[in-house]
Amino acid sequence: MNIILVPFQKIGKFVLYTVEELGLIAIYIWESFISIPQYFINFENLIDQIIFIGMDSFYVVGLTGLFTGMVLSLQAYYAAKIVGVTYMIGPTVALSMVRELGPVLTALMITARCGSSMASEIGTMKVTEQIDALEVMAVDPYYFLSVPRILAAMAMLPVMTVLCSLIGIIGGYLVYVYFLGLNHVTYIEKIYQYIELKDIYNGLLKSVFFGAILAIISTFKGFQTTGGAKGVGKYTTQAVVLSSVYILFADYLLTSILF
Amino acid sequence: MIVLQGLSKSFSGVKVLDDLNIEFGEKQITVVMGRSGGGKSVMLKHIIGLMKPDSGKVLIGGIDINALKKKELNEIRKKFGMVFQDGALLDSLTVFENVAFPLRQHMKHSEKEIEDKVYSILADVGLNGQYNKMPSEISGGMRKRVGVARALILNPEIMLFDEPTTGLDPVMSDVINNLIISMHNKFKFTGIIISHDISGAFKTGDIIAMLYEGKIIESGTPEKFQNSSNPVVKQFISGTMEGPILI
Ligand SMILES: Nc1ncnc2c1ncn2[C@@H]1O[C@H](COP(=O)(O)OP(=O)(O)OP(=O)(O)O)[C@@H](O)[C@H]1O
Ligand SMILES: [Mg+2]
Numbered sequence: 001m002n003i004i005l006v007p008f009q010k011i012g013k014f015v016l017y018t019v020e021e022l023g024l025i026a027i028y029i030w031e032s033f034i035s036i037p038q039y040f041i042n043f044e045n046l047i048d049q050i051i052f053i054g055m056d057s058f059y060v061v062g063l064t065g066l067f068t069g070m071v072l073s074l075q076a077y078y079a080a081k082i083v084g085v086t087y088m089i090g091p092t093v094a095l096s097m098v099r100e101l102g103p104v105l106t107a108l109m110i111t112a113r114c115g116s117s118m119a120s121e122i123g124t125m126k127v128t129e130q131i132d133a134l135e136v137m138a139v140d141p142y143y144f145l146s147v148p149r150i151l152a153a154m155a156m157l158p159v160m161t162v163l164c165s166l167i168g169i170i171g172g173y174l175v176y177v178y179f180l181g182l183n184h185v186t187y188i189e190k191i192y193q194y195i196e197l198k199d200i201y202n203g204l205l206k207s208v209f210f211g212a213i214l215a216i217i218s219t220f221k222g223f224q225t226t227g228g229a230k231g232v233g234k235y236t237t238q239a240v241v242l243s244s245v246y247i248l249f250a251d252y253l254l255t256s257i258l259f
Numbered sequence: 260m261i262v263l264q265g266l267s268k269s270f271s272g273v274k275v276l277d278d279l280n281i282e283f284g285e286k287q288i289t290v291v292m293g294r295s296g297g298g299k300s301v302m303l304k305h306i307i308g309l310m311k312p313d314s315g316k317v318l319i320g321g322i323d324i325n326a327l328k329k330k331e332l333n334e335i336r337k338k339f340g341m342v343f344q345d346g347a348l349l350d351s352l353t354v355f356e357n358v359a360f361p362l363r364q365h366m367k368h369s370e371k372e373i374e375d376k377v378y379s380i381l382a383d384v385g386l387n388g389q390y391n392k393m394p395s396e397i398s399g400g401m402r403k404r405v406g407v408a409r410a411l412i413l414n415p416e417i418m419l420f421d422e423p424t425t426g427l428d429p430v431m432s433d434v435i436n437n438l439i440i441s442m443h444n445k446f447k448f449t450g451i452i453i454s455h456d457i458s459g460a461f462k463t464g465d466i467i468a469m470l471y472e473g474k475i476i477e478s479g480t481p482e483k484f485q486n487s488s489n490p491v492v493k494q495f496i497s498g499t500m501e502g503p504i505l506i
Contacts, residue, residue: 038330125349132309133347137361138336140329 028220032142032150039143041151049152053114054159060109061160062167068101069093069168073175086180090187091194093172094165098195098203099259102165104251107157107210111243115218118149119239122222123232131223141223150215157211158204165203202258209254210247217243260285261306261417261449266315267473268301275301277473278315283466288443288450289478290464292457292495294504297470299453300344303419306451307339308332319417337365340410340448344421346402348394348409354381355390358408365413380408383442385434400427407435411442418442420452424459432456436463457496461485469495471504 076092122145125131134141169191177184221239225231261283268276275298283289293299304310305317308324317324319335327335348357358377362368368376381387384404394402407423423439424432436459443450454460460467461481468478469492477484477492487493494502 128350129343129345129347130349132304133341133343133349135309136307136336136339136341137364138333139364140333 025216025220028146028223029216032146032216035140035143036147039140042144042148045144045148046152049148050156052117053110053152054156057110057113057156057160058163060113061106061164064105064109065097065102065164065167066171068105068164069097069171069173070175072096072101072168073172073180077176077180086182087186087190089176089180089182090172090190093176094169094191094195095199097165097168097172098199100203100251100255102161102168103157103203103207103210104247106161106164107207107214107247108244110153110157110160110211111214111218111240111247114153115214115243116236116240118215118218119222119225119236120232122219123225123235126223126225127228127231146215146219146223149219150212153211153215154208155211157207157214161204161207202254205258206251206254209250213246213250214243217246260318260320261451262316262318263302263305264316264318266302266305266317267313268298268305268310269313274473276305276312276315279470279474281468281475281478283449283451286447286449287465288439288452288463289466289468290452290454290460291468291470291475292454292460293470294495295455298473299470300421302470303341303421303451303453306419307336307341337413338416339419340413340415340417341419342403342406342410342421342423344425344453346394346399346406348402348405350394353391353393354386354397354405357394357405358412361409361413376412377408380412381405383411383438384408385431400431403427404431404435407438414446415448417449418451420450420454422453422455424454424456432459439463457498 072093073089076089077086080086080088080092122131125134125145131141134144173184173187176182176187218239221235221242225235227234263279263281266276266279267274279302291299291302301310305312306319308317308327311325322335324332324335348354349360352360355377358381359373362373362376377390381390384407386401386404386408389397389401394405397405403423403426407420410418410420418439420439424435427435439450439452440463442448450463452460452463461484464481466478467481467484468475469484469489470476471491477487477489479487484492485496487496490503494504
């Protein structure tokens with residue numbers, strides 16, 4: 001009897017947990033955003049976060065873009081060679097980067113780099129009563145900590161995505177010209193011919209959503225933290241895993257709606 | 260005036276506050292004593308709305324703070340200063356910036372005014388020349404004093420101290436007790452001090468109260484408290500193992 005029931009129990013618990021969690025996140029988003037008209041935006045922290053998410057992530061995002069573009073070019077060559085359409089390598093690299101890999105990989109790298117630190121920083125503040133201290137000093141923690149992070153992520157993700165895609169296309173070009181020894185003019189020409197402005201816009205729109213997702217989930221998990229140093233570790237892991245999963249899920253949804 | 264009415268709070272089935280009733284007199288200093296783990300910090304967190312009671316009310320100037328919206332509660336909190344048991348300094352800010360933080364958030368002072376205020380209050384708590392250290396670079400007792408300075412900087416109407424002298428050397432404890440007394444004489448705040456330090460309590464408190472098993476079992480002037488016939492209070496004051504307090 002139990003063998004039959006246990007899996008259902010587990011499914012039931014999982015569903016309840018997920019629904020509750022999503023509800024809490026919805027409340028959290030609402031409370032964060034109503035703090036904007038009430039207390040305005042903390043610009044000092046916003047600038048700090050823009051620098052942290054933007055400038056400081058440049059190398060990580062750049063390297064990710066570079067290697068992805070290079071490997072795409074190489075992989076596309078093996079397929080294109082068979083049917084003799086090596087001139088399509090450029091558009092393949094560019095479209096993959098702009099529409100898909102640029103936004104998603106940037107979001108995942110920034111989740112790993114900044115999402116984890118948002119969760120652990122806020123989590124540590126929570127377990128050492130610094131959040132309580134903010135509240136006692138009549139400073140809304142959402143105004144002070146969440147809103148600057150969420151806005152900075154939404155603003156900087158598209159910028160970083162552009163960088164990632166651009167560097168990826170350059171990486172693809174380098175492999176195309178110097179490693180595969182193909183004509184550099186066709187690479188650029190065909191990209192112009194096949195890529196549309198809409199591809200770029202939609203890619204960037206996706207990245208705005210990804211930025212919101214990673215910052216909301218990571219700060220939310222930070223505020224949920226209890227249980228000392230171990231708790232900080234646990235909730236930081238949850239923040240990164242959940243953000244990544246939600247980003248990939250949102251990517252599918254948005255792609256099916258936008259393209 | 261601050262009134263706690265029938266306050267009850269449990270954590271995972273364990274009753275920490277059990278129908279607690281107390282009134283904290285306006286502009287008086289009330290010292291609340293009690294065993295470690297007896298719920299003193301929990302009581303203090305209820306007064307400032309960091310915790311919500313399972314039942315009962317917290318009335319500040321007649322207003323039930325748990326019926327307020329967040330923004331209204333924040334308006335009331337601006338009247339408060341609180342010293343946390345473990346300091347709760349913002350660890351990404353220097354000592355100076357920690358003390359300046361409430362000023363920067365709520366006042367429109369010039370940088371010069373902020374500096375003057377912060378330097379003068381840090382001198383009061385005996386922390387000259389430590390301005391640019393990070394909280395992780397100073398001792399626990401120093402952190403506590405920074406916490407006291409941060410709480411006093413806006414001259415609040417109500418001051419909550421969670422064990423302001425625990426962990427300090429006797430001389431520094433006396434400095435803090437005297438600081439509280441002189442600040443109280445100067446600004447006439449309503450003070451609630453949680454303390455284990457019996458001699459300090461008798462020195463600073465207008466009223467001494469004892470929290471035991473989730474209730475206030477005794478409260479009154481230091482003289483009355485000292486001569487209490489309650490065996491728990493007697494045992495607590497004499498600090499002996501023998502008596503009704505179960506270990
Ligand atoms: N956030 C919380 N979650 C669960 N239990 C808690 C929480 N805060 C306090 N408690 C419990 O409430 C009880 C009272 O804690 P409290 O911190 O108020 O003690 P205290 O009287 O301040 O002790 P001390 O003098 O050692 O500071 C303890 O048993 C503690 O475990
Ligand atoms: Mg305590």
